[in-house]
Amino acid sequence: MGPVPYPLATLRPEVVIPQPQPNDILAWANQAQDNNPTVRAQTALLAAAESEVRRNRAEHLPTLDLTASYGKNYSSSSLTPVNYTTAATSQQAGIQLNIPLFAGGATSARVNEAIANKHKARADVETARRQVAADARQAYAGIENGLSQVVALESAVDSSNSAVKGNQAGFGLGIRTNIDVLNAQQQLYSA
Numbered sequence: 569m570g571p572v573p574y575p576l577a578t579l580r581p582e583v584v585i586p587q588p589q590p591n592d593i594l595a596w597a598n599q600a601q602d603n604n605p606t607v608r609a610q611t612a613l614l615a616a617a618e619s620e621v622r623r624n625r626a627e628h629l630p631t632l633d634l635t636a637s638y639g640k641n642y643s644s645s646s647l648t649p650v651n652y653t654t655a656a657t658s659q660q661a662g663i664q665l666n667i668p669l670f671a672g673g674a675t676s677a678r679v680n681e682a683i684a685n686k687h688k689a690r691a692d693v694e695t696a697r698r699q700v701a702a703d704a705r706q707a708y709a710g711i712e713n714g715l716s717q718v719v720a721l722e723s724a725v726d727s728s729n730s731a732v733k734g735n736q737a738g739f740g741l742g743i744r745t746n747i748d749v750l751n752a753q754q755q756l757y758s759a
Contacts, residue, residue, distance in 0.1 A: 570746050593708045600704035601697045610693040617686040624679045633664040728756035
């Protein structure tokens, strides 16, 4: 038999990987829906669409306008033997009431268009919220999967470490070969 192989460097001590915080997939989804910029932007677009519906509906309502004007007019005449100048001042103030009776359906069409845009904006908000929640759940599942892989790999390292010790003990007793010890060490470092 050959000489005992030189011991390889040991693995560093266990690394503690923290659990995701908060450790709840629904909390991740809710937080993502509440804080995602895309969802916030779509919500702002929905608010704008709702405001547009109110604005277009207001076109059916009567309006009351205050009107005022002020003017001065000077005129002179040189056609007569006596030159004369006249000055006139005019002042007007009034209230104008507009009652829309029928505008060819244009106002109703604008209201219907605004309502359709509001429904689309609401659907866009819901689509964005669902996508963000799905992405958050997928990220959380990826973290959980990674943590499970770490636990499995730690178990594989422990198992390989036991195999190395067993092969080294067997080599010391003469029932294992140097190749068995090297293969066990290679498997340990591969784990």
